[in-house]
Amino acid sequence: MQERISIQLKERGEAQVVERGKWSIVEGTGEAQDLVRLGVIKVRKAANVVLVEPRTLVGSFLSPTTHIQISPKRPEFLAILKRASNRWRRYAPVSDERLVGRLESYVGLGRKFRDLLLDLTNEGAPWSYSRKVFATSMPNGRILFNKSVAKLHSRGISHRVIVSTQEKRHEHRLASVLQTVLRAVESTEPVAAQDKSEATFLIDVLGQALEYVTEGEASQILTELRFDFPDRPVLQSVAEFSLAVLGGDEPYRISQQVGRGVAEFVDMEKLWEDAVAEIARAHGPSPALSYRLHPLRGAQLTLMTDGGPRLDPDIVAYEGATANIVIDAKYSLATAADAGDVYQISSYVSRMGASVGILAYVAPGELTGSHLIGTLENGAKVLFWSLGADVFDTLDGAMYDMLFR
Numbered sequence: 262m263q264e265r266i267s268i269q270l271k272e273r274g275e276a277q278v279v280e281r282g283k284w285s286i287v288e289g290t291g292e293a294q295d296l297v298r299l300g301v302i303k304v305r306k307a308a309n310v311v312l313v314e315p316r317t318l319v320g321s322f323l324s325p326t327t328h329i330q331i332s333p334k335r336p337e338f339l340a341i342l343k344r345a346s347n348r349w350r351r352y353a354p355v356s357d358e359r360l361v362g363r364l365e366s367y368v369g370l371g372r373k374f375r376d377l378l379l380d381l382t383n384e385g386a387p388w389s390y391s392r393k394v395f396a397t398s399m400p401n402g403r404i405l406f407n408k409s410v411a412k413l414h415s416r417g418i419s420h421r422v423i424v425s426t427q428e429k430r431h432e433h434r435l436a437s438v439l440q441t442v443l444r445a446v447e448s449t450e451p452v453a454a455q456d457k458s459e460a461t462f463l464i465d466v467l468g469q470a471l472e473y474v475t476e477g478e479a480s481q482i483l484t485e486l487r488f489d490f491p492d493r494p495v496l497q498s499v500a501e502f503s504l505a506v507l508g509g510d511e512p513y514r515i516s517q518q519v520g521r522g523v524a525e526f527v528d529m530e531k532l533w534e535d536a537v538a539e540i541a542r543a544h545g546p547s548p549a550l551s552y553r554l555h556p557l558r559g560a561q562l563t564l565m566t567d568g569g570p571r572l573d574p575d576i577v578a579y580e581g582a583t584a585n586i587v588i589d590a591k592y593s594l595a596t597a598a599d600a601g602d603v604y605q606i607s608s609y610v611s612r613m614g615a616s617v618g619i620l621a622y623v624a625p626g627e628l629t630g631s632h633l634i635g636t637l638e639n640g641a642k643v644l645f646w647s648l649g650a651d652v653f654d655t656l657d658g659a660m661y662d663m664l665f666r
Contacts, residue, residue, distance in 0.1 A: 268329045270315040284311040292520035317529045324522025342536040349539035371452030378463035384495040402426035436468035441479040442503040530592045537590040537621045550578040584613040595622035598645045624649035
C-alpha cells in the first residue's frame with residue numbers, strides 16, 4: 262500500500278519541502294491543483310523539489326494519498342474570533358447573502374431532509390467489515406493453524422482453535438448524527454409536523470440513536486463518513502446537505518470534497534471580517550446603525566462617478582440609507598496603517614460620503630490600540646485599529662472611547 266504524503270504547516274508560516282516525485286502523485290489526482298485554486302496552499306517548483314506554502318486557511322485535507330494539516334498560529338485567538346463571529350451572526354441582517362449562501366439551494370429544509378433520509382433508507386445504512394480473531398471450540402471462519410498451535414495446542418488445549426472472521430459492522434453513530442441534523446434543521450426554519458415525524462421514523466429505521474452528539478461532533482463524523490464511503494452517492498448527498506445545515510451560518514468554513522479526499526478549512530480572512538463587524542456593532546456609537554458585510558459587492562458603484570474600479574468595502578454601517586462608517590478588515594499584524602490601505606479607505610469614505618473610515622488590523626500582542634490617522638478634506642475621520650484578544654470579550658464603555666474617540 263502506498264504511503265500517504267504528510268505535510269504539516271503553520272498558518273502563514275514557512276513552506277515545507279516535498280520531493281518532486283511524491284508531489285507528482287498528488288498532482289496526478291488533480292487534488293494539488295484544486296487545493297491551490299481553493300487558496301489552501303501555494304506551490305513553487307524547483308529542480309527536484311516542490312515548496313508547499315500555507316495561506317490564510319487553517320484546517321486539514323485528507324485523501325488516500327495526501328494529508329495536509331495547517332495549524333493556526335494562535336489557537337486561542339481562533340476560538341475567540343469564532344465566538345465573536347457567532348455573536349455577529351445572531352445580530353446580522355437576514356439579507357446578508359453570505360449568511361444564507363450555502364443553504365439557498367435547499368428550499369424547504371425539512372422536506373428535503375426527509376426525502377434524503379428516504380433515499381438513504383433505500384440505499385441502506387453504511388456498513389463495513391471488521392476482522393475479528395478469537396479462540397473457539399466451534400470454528401466458524403478461517404482457522405489460523407499456526408496461531409492455534411503456538412498459543413493453544415502447545416499448552417495442551419486441543420479442543421479449541423483460533424479463527425479469523427469478517428464481521429459486518431453498521432455505522433452505529435449515524436442515527437445520533439442525523440438526530441442532531443434534524444434539530445439543526447428545526448432551528449433554521451419551521452418544519453412541518455408530518456415531515457418531522459417521517460424524518461424521525463426514517464432515522465429510527467437507519468439505526469438507534471444511542472447518544473447525544475453535538476453539532477461539532479456531527480460535522481466531524483459526517484466528514485469521516487464522506488471519506489470512508491466514497492462509493493455511496495446517497496450517503497454523500499446526505500452528508501453534504503447535513504454539513505451545509507450544521508455550518509450554513511458559518512461562511513468562513515470550507516467543507517467540500519476535493520478529488521478523493523475531504524477539505525475542512527476555516528478562512529481566517531472571512532472569520533476576521535465577521536469578528537471586526539461584531540466589534541464595531543457591539544462598541545459602535547449608536548444602536549440605530551445597521552452593519553452589513555460587503556453590501557456593495559455585485560453593485561455597480563464605481564470609484565469615480567463615470568467609471569473606475571468598483572467599490573467593495575468589507576463592512577459598512579448605515580443610518581437609514583446613508584453610509585456612516587466604512588471599515589476595511591485587514592487580517593494582518595500591524596502597529597501602523599499601510600499607506601496603500603489608507604488611500605483605499607479614504608477613497609471609499611469620500612465616494613460614499615461617510616463620516617468615519619476605519620482600518621482594522623490584528624494586534625501583534627494581546628492588547629488593543631487605536632489612533633486617528635487623519636482628517637479628510639470633507640471632515641471625515643480615518644482611524645487605525647489594532648485589535649487584540651482583550652477587545653472581543655469586553656463590553657465596557659472604555660473600549661468605545663478607545664475605538665471611536
